[in-house]
Amino acid sequence: MKIYILNKTLEYENNRKAIHNIFKDIEDIISKSEYIFSHLVIDGYDVYGDFNNYFSDNIKSIQEVKVVTKTVKELAQDILLSTIDYIERAVPEIEILANEFYKTPEKETWNKLTQLIEGMNWIMKSFTMIDVDRELKSIVSSYEEWNLYAKDIHELGELIGEFQEMLENQDFISVADILSYEIVPLFNEMKEKLEGLVCEEVTPNDTDRQ
Incomplete structure (x- = not known):
């Protein structure tokens, strides 16, 4: 799957072992920016919470994740x-x-x-x-x-x-x-x-x- 975040593109394998690293990398990138995390757009669907479970349930099919950020x-x-x-x-x-x-x-x-x-x-x-x-x-x-x-x-x-x-x-x-x-x-x-x-x-x- 591909993760798009603040002009960066990250790639991960579609397995549950990658989920921890995905969210850690997202957190690290945002913490070094002037933006605040808002939500995720996963294969066209807006997801506002319970991210870990969503990834676990759909890990095999997820292709594209856009990390939506906002200024204060x-x-x-x-x-x-x-x-x-x-x-x-x-x-x-x-x-x-x-x-x-x-x-x-x-x-x-x-x-x-x-x-x-x-x-x-x-x-x-x-x-x-x-x-x-x-x-x-x-x-x-x-x-x-x-x-x-x-x-x-x-x-x-x-x-x-x-x-x-x-x-x-x-x-x-x-x-x-x-x-x-x-x-x-x-x-x-x-x-x-x-x-x-x-x-x-x-x-x-x-x-x-x-």
Whole structure:
């Protein structure tokens, strides 16, 4: 099989004994570059995790592997775009969820609330991952707008705390109110800020870095 990584082409035999060396060589090459590992494209299929098992299961048939890498800025932009996409999909579902809490929440209602809280935590963790980067000012298009977004993130964290207190008291009407009148408007404000933060620059295709 052939491995394409950062303008290099590596060749290995198609057997399981080679798997350890494949990933070690990939790690060594990336560690000496300015790029960050993103994922693999294996015979045209995007693979984002469980790489060892994928290789073990398909070792005899794999012909071509492209190692996709990104700069810190590109990775951050991907995170911002993913957050925008999540918010767009979440807002209509939150409105439905609020209506369910105004009535009598059922098992599926609780499952959806759990998923929402997990999504909110993911947004906060994603923010932190970018915010602590020393190159933050070069990553986001507006440092001032990023600080305003940071305030939204702080408010989101406070709302999660309020959720826990309301749920302990089984105050379902207040849960519905916070979903409708605080989470939805906050998500819309966050989306607007994120759209301003996403750079419009055209970046090179990641798979071209071989």
